[in-house]
Amino acid sequence: EAGVAQSPRYKIIEKRQSVAFWCNPISGHATLYWYQQILGQGPKLLIQFQNNGVVDDSQLPKDRFSAERLKGVDSTLKIQPAKLEDSAVYLCASSLDRWGGKETQYFGPGTRLLVL
């Protein structure tokens, strides 16, 4: 079974530029997540999709970040315009479904973003 795919793996941009990341979840997984991981910290949830609907985007900086999951499969996360503090690893994860307190999430390899 193929894992979560992400591209690109690395990206370097200048501040105020825009950037987009792509994620393809594990086949059949209804829930998709985007996380931001700043150096030295654990991942922090940015947005969660259930199929193609947003479940939680409370920690997404909506003035510059946007995300979509068309057709309930692939997803794109965009930053426009980027700031220096956006330098981080952006991780995509997916899970089969959610019930009770158990929801094992499987992560992709991440995209390392450096904003200069």
Added chain:
Amino acid sequence: AQKITQTQPGMFVQEKEAVTLDCTYDTSDQSYGLFWYKQPSSGEMIFLIYQGSYDEQNATEGRYSLNFQKARKSANLVISASQLGDSAMYFCAIQGADKLIFGTGTRLQVFP
């Protein structure tokens, strides 16, 4: 609100020895799950083991076991027979009714 605390920023262990990585948590949810993930230098988060709050037995997965002490709110990861490939960051995480919350991680280095 939920919180994970990992007090060991770094740990060293010799190959073939066992090591315990500490994790304490705080939550107001009655039903929750505890997870451990491994993050090698390549960046991917690899799921290791899960423990449900109502599970009576400690979870085990191969060389990984979770020492779950509910009254103390701790969920320590035990790695038996360490291997050089175990060198990585290890994150403890909790999920109740809300999102998955991660700790700050522990860097484990296994030496020959």
